[in-house]
């Protein structure tokens with residue numbers, strides 16, 4: 001497979017959507033080798049305890065290190081090659097962007113650790129870091145109850161970049177945030193009919209003048225990006241002006 005992905009969670013059913021559509025097909029066709037594991041497999045007490053109260057006090061619960069240590073030891077035994085990247089969704093992680101998706105899509109093996117509650121005992125990542133790259137990733141500035149939804153987001157963004165997953169690979173370079181699109185947002189798109197409820201499709205798109213269409217689309221992308229995400233508008237570099245961006 002192009003990518004092996006192991007997901008460890010206390011809610012394996014939450015990852016069921018990964019069996020559907022795009023990601024499901026990638027798993028079926030062998031592009032993706034996906035396995036979801038229940039963390040409680042690595043607990044041994046009667047109540048299969050995975051969390052406990054935080055040292056130092058405070059609200060909420062922290063996930064205990066022992067089950068995680070055993071789970072990661074079972075999934076990534078010492079000497080495992082290639083060494084996987086451990087992806088830990090957390091609000092305290094680096095921001096997940098298309099560039100990070102491209103980076104992860106180049107990995108042969110990803111292990112996702114889904115934390116619940118207030119997080120996972122920090123020694124789990126510290127111990128794992130002695131054997132693999134640990135990548136703490138946030139999918140945005142908001143609070144979830146656990147990492148499972150973040151894994152669905154990250155895996156969808158990553159798997160669609162794998163060769164053979166998306167029908168028309170060209171569509172991957174023309175979308176918002178694609179590096180080939182200078183990270184700009186996509187402008188408006190249209191399809192038939194040419195007039196719908198009195199709204200016309202911009203005439204340039206029906207003109208067949210591909211130069212004019214390309215310039216119009218560029219202008220629309222710049223305009224939309226400046227309006228909606230001014231932080232993404234490329235700043236002209238001294239000496240290079242706006243070449244290629246006009």
Ligand SMILES: Oc1ccccc1-c1ccno1
Nearest residue numbers: 089090138139143144146147
């Ligand atoms: O809010 C969270 C709780 C647990 C695991 C991940 C998250 C999160 C929030 C944003 N990105 O990841």
